[in-house]
Amino acid sequence: MKCVQSYRRLGRPRVSSRPLRGVTRQANSSLKHRISIDQLETCAFLTLPESAKQCPPPGAMGPQFIPADSNDEQDRLLNELFMPPFRKGYVRVGPNKVLLPLYYLDYAGRIEDMEVRDSDVWIVSHPKAGTTWTQEMAWVINQDFDFEGAKVPLPERFPFLDHTPLFDYTDILPNLPELQLPLFVSDSVTYINEMKSPRYIKTHLPWELLPKQIREGTKKPKIIYVARNAKDTCVSYYHHCKILEGYSGSFDNYCKLFLGGSLCFAPFWPHVLNFWKRRDEPNILFLKYEDLKKDLPAVIRKTAAFLGKDLNEEQVDLLAEHLSFARMKSNPAVNYEAAIEINRRFNLTTADGHFMRSGQVGNYKEVMGPELIAEFDRWTQENLAKSELTF
Template sequence: MSQKFIIPADDLDRLLQEKCTSELRTGYITVDGVCLPEYFQNFADRVENFEVRDDDIWVCSFPKTGTTWTQEMVWCLANDLDFERGKVILQERFPFLELTSLWDYRNVIQRRPDLVKPHEFIFDSFNFVNKLPSPRFIKTHLPFHLLPKEIRTGEKKPKIIYVSRNVKDTCVSYFHHCQLFEEFSGTFEEFCRLFLAGKVYFGSFWKHVSGFWERRMQGNMLFLQYEEMKADLQSVIKETAKFLGKKELSESEIKILEKHLSFTCMKANPAVNFEEIIEIQKRLKLTTNEGKFIRSGKVNQWKESMSKEMINRFDSWTEDVPKGYKTCAQRFKFDITQYEYMPITAFVYSTESGSELHDTEKKLYYPLRGKERTEVQKKLEHIMLM
């Protein structure tokens, strides 16, 4: 694939350059419509030609949508709840493929020759992932159209778990993340403006989600939502285990894993809470901001963070999303891209009344899962073609 690298230069690009650059990241480029650090262009070929294996397990996501939570769930399920081995930091067990392309440590190493060279999963993440024994567990924030060629063409079919989240909550969480890790020095409102324009790295949000959403029915793809995990983690655990080809877990095993994945345990777990990484960043004077990687874990936090005007801008932006990104939201009065908690009229599948779709008034906290969800999806796909 021939990629186009563009150095943007409008007002929002200048805002991004002014508020979100540092010694580790000196600027941004646009790669096939995606905002990425300029350092990425040195690694684009390594991403494109990365050798994928059919038994790989990938967790893909837009940043701050529940990635770490999903990674830990997937790794534990695939490794038969081996919590002892799970004490190894997640970055080693489930490395971030393109991590090296996001931060340029060369100047830091030259400035501080006394420092130990960063771990390979930081300094050369591509080589680190490539050398892992099968099955490999791989994290990426790349949109589908920038994934390695062997995945896009279908030559290799690894298992892919994609997790998404309410767009406004994603923005709030991403803002705090960028303050902590990217030295973002702007206001929340300025960050929202950048987010809406797709001027945050890996943006635009909707294009990212849609690339995986439209492939969600493929046999090697599982599409999860953060809000589903919060509302009914046990059901998500069961479906993910089935997708991974694992044996059915006992009720006690599910409860043990559910506790392990609770917000309290995740925040206290040094293998996943990135506290060590944050301390290294501070020691190197690469960040001066305080904060936690696992920060809130709440849904609808945007209601406490966004002004009414900004909420309206996000809602208008969502309404303007191309039809393909919103599936059949207008037809069914249920926009699966919103993930809101509210009483709505929706078409659902009833196992009691047969296979007919029908109107029902109920409080929908998350989409149906398992067999019921599959039946709904099949019917919706059929109606979308009418």
């Protein structure tokens, strides 16, 4: 308890010169969901005075904070190249040291204790694995081809659970009074809790950070996991992070972060494999991006069967056309162009680009050299050596 007591005397730790947020304050100020001081187990990762640094960490499972003055190359790249106005720092959580923004700690308890419903439909993935594509497919199927309803922006009808933990606008909004955020952006957890059934929920959280009712099996929502080969995922995630999440570095440095498990929701392979090994559970469907590209009608039929819907061939063809890359890219309900424009308008990010770029399998060959491809291939082989999963 000596280390914990030292922390209590010190108050909040510091990351850089800015106060560390998201340690004990909850968005709804509910004591029930606060991250308790006893959960801050790895004090060696905090930027604290020397007296506190001498305290041995009581365990390895608590949040591990990324210090601003770290000599570790991965930490240094994060601090130098990936600290936009809506990020205050990063933390690693859980047994796989999942990297998330500090603001996640404000919501971790609420997500853990979230009331899940058996009627929910969840789309889970590592970022840039075909999530939006899969969301739209599942929503249209389960809503009995309500294309009029599909004109509502996807984040409103199929909200992103971890959106608010990913983007901390607290210090930005007072200076931008004209920037009005809907509830599914400003408090995505509350928005989802208040939705009527059936709810459609997107998340990039790995298995071990999903609500405990899912992990413990007390609730059995339909979960569709979509995976994509690591090289294409990395390239797509790089462009995404430039236009939406404020990454300012080179592609080579981004690949270092990807391979090192130092991007939000990483490490990559534990994320994928924890769902792959659960693929035979009746409420989980494991899909691959490459299969959607190869035979979209077949994946539509498979998904419909999983959701308990019987489709005729006319419906399959109609949905396949709706889900074509050209249609998706030009569809304002799903292409996130409005979000990109808001980032540009308020200087939250500065890079140009589109949320949907090429949609091709093997696009990595245009930007990765032979040595980098070989490094990714070795990394993939090492992680899939004991698995039947292939890409």
